[in-house]
Amino acid sequence: MVSEQTFLLSEYHRLPQEALRADFYKRQLEVVCNNATLALFIMDERQECVYMNPAAEALTGYSLSETRGRALHDVIHHTRPDGRPYPLCECPIDQAFPQNNQEQGEEVFVHKDGHFYPVAYTASPIREGDRVLGTIIEVRDITQEKLAEQARQESAKREQLLRQEAEMAQKQVETIFASISDGVFVLDHNWCYTYVSDRLCKMASRSREEMIGHSIWDLFPEAVNTEVYPQFHRAMREQVHLQFEYLHLPWNRWFECRVYPSEQGITVFAAEITDRKRDKEVLQESERRFRRLAESNIFGVAFGNFAGGIHYANDYFLNMVGYTREEVEAGQVQWTDLTPPEFLPLDVAAEEELKVKGVATPFEKEYIRKDGARVPILIGAALLDEPYDQQQDIIGFYLDLTERKRSEEALQQALQKLNFHVENTPMAVVEWNGAMQVTRWSGAAEKIFGWQADDVLGKLLNDLPIVTEEGIEEVVETCKQLMSGEEPYVFSSNSNYTKQGDIIHCEWYNSSLHDETGQLISVLSLVLDVTDKKRAEAEREQLLIREQVARAAAEQANRIKDEFLAIVSHELRSPLNPILGWSKLLQQQKLDPAKTSQALETIARNAALQAELIEDLLDVSRILRGKLSLNIAPTDLASIIQAALETMRLPAESKSIQVHTWLEPDVGSVAGDSNRLQQVVWNLLSNAIKFTPTGGRVDIRLERVDSMAQITVRDTGKGIHPNFLPHVFAYFRQEDGATTRKFGGLGLGLAIVHHLVELHGGTIQAESPGEGLGATFTVKLPLLQGSSPTMQGGSLLEPEAGLTGIHVLVVDDDADTREVVAFLLEQAGAQITTFASASEVLAALSHTQIDVLLSDIGMPDVDGYMLLRQVRALPPEQGGQIPAIALTAYAGEIDYQQAMAAGYQKHLTKPIEPELLVRAIADVVRRKEQEKL
Numbered sequence: 001m002v003s004e005q006t007f008l009l010s011e012y013h014r015l016p017q018e019a020l021r022a023d024f025y026k027r028q029l030e031v032v033c034n035n036a037t038l039a040l041f042i043m044d045e046r047q048e049c050v051y052m053n054p055a056a057e058a059l060t061g062y063s064l065s066e067t068r069g070r071a072l073h074d075v076i077h078h079t080r081p082d083g084r085p086y087p088l089c090e091c092p093i094d095q096a097f098p099q100n101n102q103e104q105g106e107e108v109f110v111h112k113d114g115h116f117y118p119v120a121y122t123a124s125p126i127r128e129g130d131r132v133l134g135t136i137i138e139v140r141d142i143t144q145e146k147l148a149e150q151a152r153q154e155s156a157k158r159e160q161l162l163r164q165e166a167e168m169a170q171k172q173v174e175t176i177f178a179s180i181s182d183g184v185f186v187l188d189h190n191w192c193y194t195y196v197s198d199r200l201c202k203m204a205s206r207s208r209e210e211m212i213g214h215s216i217w218d219l220f221p222e223a224v225n226t227e228v229y230p231q232f233h234r235a236m237r238e239q240v241h242l243q244f245e246y247l248h249l250p251w252n253r254w255f256e257c258r259v260y261p262s263e264q265g266i267t268v269f270a271a272e273i274t275d276r277k278r279d280k281e282v283l284q285e286s287e288r289r290f291r292r293l294a295e296s297n298i299f300g301v302a303f304g305n306f307a308g309g310i311h312y313a314n315d316y317f318l319n320m321v322g323y324t325r326e327e328v329e330a331g332q333v334q335w336t337d338l339t340p341p342e343f344l345p346l347d348v349a350a351e352e353e354l355k356v357k358g359v360a361t362p363f364e365k366e367y368i369r370k371d372g373a374r375v376p377i378l379i380g381a382a383l384l385d386e387p388y389d390q391q392q393d394i395i396g397f398y399l400d401l402t403e404r405k406r407s408e409e410a411l412q413q414a415l416q417k418l419n420f421h422v423e424n425t426p427m428a429v430v431e432w433n434g435a436m437q438v439t440r441w442s443g444a445a446e447k448i449f450g451w452q453a454d455d456v457l458g459k460l461l462n463d464l465p466i467v468t469e470e471g472i473e474e475v476v477e478t479c480k481q482l483m484s485g486e487e488p489y490v491f492s493s494n495s496n497y498t499k500q501g502d503i504i505h506c507e508w509y510n511s512s513l514h515d516e517t518g519q520l521i522s523v524l525s526l527v528l529d530v531t532d533k534k535r536a537e538a539e540r541e542q543l544l545i546r547e548q549v550a551r552a553a554a555e556q557a558n559r560i561k562d563e564f565l566a567i568v569s570h571e572l573r574s575p576l577n578p579i580l581g582w583s584k585l586l587q588q589q590k591l592d593p594a595k596t597s598q599a600l601e602t603i604a605r606n607a608a609l610q611a612e613l614i615e616d617l618l619d620v621s622r623i624l625r626g627k628l629s630l631n632i633a634p635t636d637l638a639s640i641i642q643a644a645l646e647t648m649r650l651p652a653e654s655k656s657i658q659v660h661t662w663l664e665p666d667v668g669s670v671a672g673d674s675n676r677l678q679q680v681v682w683n684l685l686s687n688a689i690k691f692t693p694t695g696g697r698v699d700i701r702l703e704r705v706d707s708m709a710q711i712t713v714r715d716t717g718k719g720i721h722p723n724f725l726p727h728v729f730a731y732f733r734q735e736d737g738a739t740t741r742k743f744g745g746l747g748l749g750l751a752i753v754h755h756l757v758e759l760h761g762g763t764i765q766a767e768s769p770g771e772g773l774g775a776t777f778t779v780k781l782p783l784l785q786g787s788s789p790t791m792q793g794g795s796l797l798e799p800e801a802g803l804t805g806i807h808v809l810v811v812d813d814d815a816d817t818r819e820v821v822a823f824l825l826e827q828a829g830a831q832i833t834t835f836a837s838a839s840e841v842l843a844a845l846s847h848t849q850i851d852v853l854l855s856d857i858g859m860p861d862v863d864g865y866m867l868l869r870q871v872r873a874l875p876p877e878q879g880g881q882i883p884a885i886a887l888t889a890y891a892g893e894i895d896y897q898q899a900m901a902a903g904y905q906k907h908l909t910k911p912i913e914p915e916l917l918v919r920a921i922a923d924v925v926r927r928k929e930q931e932k933l
Helices: 002-014 023-035 054-061 073-078 092-097 145-180 200-202 221-225 229-238 274-295 314-322 326-328 341-357 402-423 443-449 469-484 534-571 576-588 593-624 637-649 649-654 674-692 749-759 815-827 840-846 866-874 891-901 914-932
Strands: 041-042 050-054 101-112 116-128 133-139 185-187 193-196 242-248 253-262 263-272 298-305 309-312 359-368 372-383 393-400 426-431 440-442 491-499 503-514 520-529 633-636 657-662 668-671 697-705 709-716 765-766 773-783 806-810 829-835 852-855 884-888 906-909
Touching: 002 840, 041 054, 050 054, 050 829, 054 133, 073 092, 092 116, 116 145, 116 372, 116 393, 185 200, 193 469, 200 263, 200 649, 221 229, 221 765, 229 242, 229 253, 229 263, 253 274, 263 657, 274 576, 298 314, 309 326, 314 372, 314 393, 314 773, 314 884, 341 372, 359 914, 402 534, 426 443, 443 891, 469 491, 469 503, 503 534, 576 593, 633 637, 633 674, 637 649, 637 657, 649 657, 649 674, 657 709, 668 674, 668 773, 674 709, 674 773, 749 765, 773 815, 815 829, 815 914, 840 866, 852 866, 866 884, 866 891, 884 891, 884 914, 891 906, 906 914
Parallel strands: 657 697, 806 829, 806 852, 852 884, 884 906
Antiparallel strands: 041 050, 041 133, 101 116, 116 133, 185 193, 185 263, 242 253, 253 263, 298 309, 298 393, 359 372, 372 393, 426 440, 426 520, 491 503, 503 520, 633 668, 697 709, 709 773, 765 773
């Protein structure tokens, strides 16, 4: 029908005018047009509508009668969809007639009811020969096509948007997976990887291409026999979320896996928790050590909270306050119940300090015992966690000061007695400062010497003519001793002048006070006129001086004790962690030979470190008390350096550090203590190797510069920050003090070196271009005038001698110490006899030939001092003159002096290196043989 319609329309312009009027063709044309689905419009040569078929009427809403004789453009095409007018000259449909061309395209018509709708049109001219008679226009409503096309475009747009959102979501997921520390992967039902994150690739040391599409059990067959296999299968089978930990032995790493099932397979988040597991073990070990410390009851420990409750206390604390453990655990003991009202402000101040700093400075107060008695205590506290939280626990540390308070009370009573005697005695009190200006001149001084206080105060002591000519030299020497601090308490007996010119005899009791730097603060002199009663008054004056010395000694002992407690509590426990950890593992006998060797090396290294820390602390103790003494002799520095290099050879080799030595010949000798100078060089070398990375270099140089011997130690290590360089020799100062620091220690080594160098009259200087650029330490020591290396009779360290043929008697009440010492000495060739008590030693000496006695000091019943006094009381043929060495854990200066006073030739402290012990025994035997010659 449509093809017939199209044919007739296309032939319409070719029919003769007469034929058009023929009925046949007219009826045929009307039938075709009336039944056509296309809207048809016929325009005459004036472009006015002459025909519309029913489809056109339905399309436009107009009838033929409404459009006949009108321009079709004015009826249905006069306005654009946006409301703007549509000029005829711009309409492509109406161009078909004037241009005699067929026009096709799409337009938008206006319906009679005013709505717009899209159409496709074909406008063809009607010709008769060369003449154009009009235009026929075919129009098709394409509203549904446009709607369908719009729907397709919107669908495509939505599809593109969804694709972009999916891609963006995937990128966001990948970004999230890349940002987290977990390794993420997805497995399908065939156990093949369908996704792996970058983090997992790094953890597995494989590329994504190596893993995607491959089975996890093929790539990691060792996982089949681990917790991973059954857990993954359970999650896949039962569709349950699982979380578990396992150790991947090939990597020696712990992982925590969180498994999430889905219809496609399982998604796994794998987090490495090796450090967390190790930290947990360290924490458990730390807790065990702390509990051991708390249960040792060396001091009181209690846990409580800011609300006042106490929920744990050790026996020391319970005994101190008189409560039972059951009462504490039942919550019946409160901080506030224990504290007298007058001490509550101190508690409030400590609580505020805890909130701000996390620790409270130790302070003294009193507690009320359960029986109502008061007990003086020293208390310190700290938060268990920081920062402050009202709900967290507080740990308190306690010392019972009852005995100390009794001592202080006794001291105070003695001081009151002393002051009373001073105020009521005819002794003159004279005080002068570091500038030798008189700052105190008592009334007794006015009576004894005749000068009034106004005449003397503020004047130089030298300007006061009270010293006779024969006493000037002694007085000058006394003043030197007092000002230098060499002798803080000096007694002198002088002849003095009075203002009237009389000569009187006085006893001067002088004491000097110095600050921490050694500078003189003041000298106090108690002057007694003993012209008539010299002897009787002297005895009374000696009593006063002894009481004053006792008071000063007690104050100094308390200060030293507090300083040491602060230091020891911070550092000494660190080396115990690897020692105790590896020891426990060795006891379990589950380590392979390599790990066993590593464990033994670690234990030995940390034990040596602890011994070194203890020795540093002892040196600092001696320095703080002014008791560090030197054994001065001509010393060859080249031998010192060689000996120190030998001890540091293995540490340097273990880090592949090249040590270059340049020792200038004939530098000369210095006056010094060989052991202490070796300590200086060893410490500098040890620091250089410690702070130099693997493959670095250390140079040590000895040369003569003018009248000084100069030792230079240079390294290529981490260097020193310019801000820290001025403090590098300070006590307890370290460049890195954070919890995360790389290098440990007490920060004492260089401070001790600095002090030792200055004691030898030398200087030490530290230089560094900056961090990572190495450091240089330069030591200068004064040379002996006219000295040369040949002045030293031998090297500082004698070649190590064996002990073959030497019979050593070892006495120690500790069986472990006794056995290990005996074994070490037997290895050196000595014959060993061991005893556990002093009584056995005395019995053995009467019938056994012993060459050396090696004795502990702290033993039950008869200690090492008493033992040696009894030995020295024996005849020489029964061992009374046997060489003796004290091997003891009592390492203080006073302990050394007591050992020497008891008759020991040497005082060695535990722990001791086997080589040093063998050398000490060989040395006392050699000296004994030399005495026989």
